[in-house]
Each structure stands twice: as C-alpha cells, then as structure tokens.
Amino acid sequence: MTTYTSPRTIIDFCLAPLDLDAGADATQEVRRRLEHVIKTLQIKANKPLSVDFSSMPSQVINEAAHGYE
Known part of the structure; x- marks a missing residue:
C-alpha cells in the first residue's frame, strides 16, 4: 500500500501511463492545473x-462494445 499526499506525487502517478513529454507546454499546463486543484x-x-x-x-x-476485439 502506497499512500500519496504530495500533489506532485499524485499527479506523477496519474500521468505516468500517458508517457507525456515533460518539456511540452501542454504537459506543464496540465500539471499546473492539477496541482492547483x-x-x-x-x-x-x-x-x-x-x-x-x-x-x-x-x-x-x-x-467489444467499442468495436475493439
């Protein structure tokens, strides 16, 4: 069991599967907004x-409901 309390670690965990470009403006904006929330x-x-x-x-x-089989 890992408990996350830091906004940044919560965000890192949630965004990790997306493999986003950390330097991209869009990625930085998403991180900024999520941290604010x-x-x-x-x-x-x-x-x-x-x-x-x-x-x-x-x-x-x-x-199958979405046409991916």
Whole structure:
C-alpha cells in the first residue's frame, strides 16, 4: 500500500501511463492545473489529503462494445 499526499506525487502517478513529454507546454499546463486543484481541495479540507491507489477498484472496459476485439 502506497499512500500519496504530495500533489506532485499524485499527479506523477496519474500521468505516468500517458508517457507525456515533460518539456511540452501542454504537459506543464496540465500539471499546473492539477496541482492547483489538489492544493485547493487540501486547503478546503483544512488538512493534507492522501490517496491510496491500491484500494481503487479496477475498471473493466468492454472492448467489444467499442468495436475493439
């Protein structure tokens, strides 16, 4: 179980599968916006929020329903 509390580590974990170009303007803008959202949520909660992705339920995609078989 890994718990993430830092906005940057949460963002890194979430964006890792996308293999984005770290130097691209769009990537930097996405990171800036996500960091703002996470920090705002933490401020509103009056405490650092943590995320444990190991307890996240699996998402099953029905590829046949989308024409990918």
